[in-house]
Amino acid sequence: MSTRSGSSAATAPARTWSIAEVAEEFGITHRTIRYYEDVGLVSPERRGTVRVFHPRDRIRLQLVLRGKRLGFPLEEIRTIVDMYDQQPGEAGQLRYLLGQIGDRRAELEERRRDVESALAELADLERRCEDDLRVLRTD
Incomplete structure (x- = not known):
């Protein structure tokens, strides 16, 4: 010090x-x-x-x-x-915070699933477009 x-x-x-x-x-x-x-x-x-x-x-x-x-x-x-x-460590405060964390985590997990689904759909669309382009090139 x-x-x-x-x-x-x-x-x-x-x-x-x-x-x-x-x-x-x-x-x-x-x-x-x-x-x-x-x-x-x-x-x-x-x-x-x-x-x-x-x-x-x-x-x-x-x-x-x-x-x-x-x-x-x-x-x-x-x-x-x-x-x-407020007084640190109070059980009610910690339970509230844990509940908010759980709610937020659930929202983010749902968003992650939505994003993963959208990415899979885009990958499928991309694959189909590339297949269509290959067919067009051979004609």
Whole structure:
């Protein structure tokens, strides 16, 4: 653990980030971050017109983005992210999250089956087109 000018790490102020730093780190726009703030998914400190992001805000944003990547709707993401601020390990919260994961997994598995079916149909159509072309070339 490092110290600055003889002061302990425990007395050092917590690291903060600007909206530009957070946007760059997560590869999203300022507008996206402001939208997430408007809908209550993140709530950075405001110093005048400047948004100041604390570690809690970064973690919440990270959870929001993970939820988006997994295809959860924003309302579900809000419920899940709000669990971050509640007592960890509470059985009801974990059961809820497991249920949401199961539902999402089932949706994705169905989509995978649909995609696999569409790919098989395309492969069949492609094969038939190639066969028809071979017949046309021999005529």
